[in-house]
Amino acid sequence: MHNLKLASVVVGLSIASSGFAATQVEWWHAMGGANGEKVNEIAKAFNDSQDAYEVKPVYKGNYTETMTSAIAAFRAKQQPAIVQVFEVGTASMMAAKGAIYPVYKLMRESGQSFDESAYLSAVTGYYTNSDGQMLSMPFNSSTPVLYYNKDLFKKAGISQAPKTWQDVESVSKKLQASGVSCGFTTAWQSWVQLENLSSRHNVPFATLENGFGGLKTELKFNGPLQVAHISKMGEWQKNGIFSYSGRTNDGAAKFYSQECAMFTESSAGYAGIKRNAKFDFGVAELPYWEGKVKQPSNTIIGGASLWVLQGHSKEEYKGVASFLSYLSSASVQADWHQFSGYLPITKAAYDLTKGQGFYAANPGTETGVIQMTTGTPTENTKGLRLGNFVQIRGIIDEALESVWSGDVDAQTALNTAVERGNAQLRKFEKAND
């Protein structure tokens, strides 16, 4: 870091016009492709807007790679000031008290005006501590929605998007009768079909407010609702209503190729679908089970937030704080939201987007926001805060795959996953107590 500063001073001096060097702020992120270019654009706009600080975005690979390299850098005392960490890593970051600089504290100590109530509570709920203070700055949050192929729907004589899982079943049957080979496929199965299923039905995924209440949390996703849903999906896998397509978002290929008529995927998948789908498509809310809940609750988020790491100078932190303020300003947020399909993180950004007529011009783009903001989040729908969550997701993936392949029934698979997942939680508890 010191060398870098020195280098920038040298560069600054050699350029005759600039008398002093801006303080450098390094930002490690995991946004590749078009989103990565947008990130560079945002940083450049910030740098151009003032001359005291210079934010340097660095692409570090996927979420896991970005997080692990930041941790490795921290251990080597070479950490960046800001790092983007996916929602699954939240508990690990929060537990690392000596490594992070909580955002609410940073903002206060840097004298930035910071109103936590300006943010959408469904988004920030994931990143606040038990006192309601924001520990990280939400940047790119998404939530799962249902994409459907309007052309195939029309051909099968279906006029409405499915609202409930019962609808998904009957619609799929009609589609299959019209010659479509698969009803629906899903991306991120644990996130969509278990985590969000639970929050949509206001059912706990884990004890102690899904882990918000402390490290002694235990997994609870083997309850009757989850078992019924997974067992139904196992049945659907057999008759082609559901078709499993991998752990991440590989299922997009099946949706693009029109093999599957519906796709449960992140709201941030919108841009990709818009680019690749050679058909008319619609966006609907994530289905729920009729009869299991009167009014479906909000879904929970995925995506990532920005964490500030310890070990930098006061001057740099001032730069970080002013950049974070810039980042959550309505115009920057609205632009990012409209470009990427990620949710707006503040009410102002949402209102601005609405005012600009974006939702009217791009039908479906508001679905995720509406779904996220229905009602006040409860302790079951605020989000998940589980240690070793990356590994727990892996365990869930394995369990679900054994159901899809017909090797194990849903109850047994979920029981095993809960048991193995709890062992991971205990391990985390021991390492962080």
Added chain:
Amino acid sequence: MTVTFPQKGLPWLLLLPQLLVTAIFFLWPAEQALEQAFYQEDAFGLSREFIGLENFADLFTDPLYYQSMLTTLVFSFSVAIVGMSLALLLAVMADRIIRGKLAYQTLLIWPYAVAPALAGVLWWILFDPSMGPIALWLKSAGIDWNHYLDGNQAMILVVIASTWKQISYNFLFFLAGLQAVPRSLIEAAAIDGASPFKRFWTIVFPLLSPTTFFLLVVNLVYAFFETFGVIDATTKGGPGQSTTTLVYKVFDDGFVGLDLGGSAAQSVVLMAIVGLMTVIQFRFIERKVQYS
């Protein structure tokens, strides 16, 4: 016959770079792994607690760990056997070609230059159940290819992806070995009326045994240690745990799951296994190998 050099210092000096590299890139990390295996630590290294053999106890009471060992054995021997037999076949054929020899040899060596993760992605695309050309071709031939659901198919896929680039390496050694076989021996056998097949099995193959043995060791070590990139790019250890080999588990628990102690314990076990394997190979199998 032994050659002796009068100087004592020079040989050591010449060895020094290699020894340094070994010390820095193998001995030091190995020592770190050994130490780490006895601790439980949070990801950031802020707190550290000595827990003795607990990491190992966790491993050896986990039935999935034994399953992973079995998976590793199936995977490694499949990679070694498939990779070596195909390479031998190609080497024998390339050795016979007279015209365009260099072009064939170059083409066959090419895949070795491809990074493991890239090779993984390549095969992942070819075998993708909905858009992969090979998967679609298999489907039209009546084989329902879906390695996302079928553990055996997933295993076949990772074996193919891992073997593919290793074939080039094996090919190179087999070809060199074949070219070292004295022509006079084969000609004599031919004059005695031995069929090409017989000539291969009774003369060429035994003369190749040092090469074969060397390659077996190299291939097993490759399959044990260097294949996590391929597995990560193709199946991520799934479906279920059907392609989670020991080294993939080390990578997954350590780099993805940030369970450093557990991962270190696994790598210590892995080191011990490979060490043991090498000793067995050199002590018992090498005796049966004939060096000319």
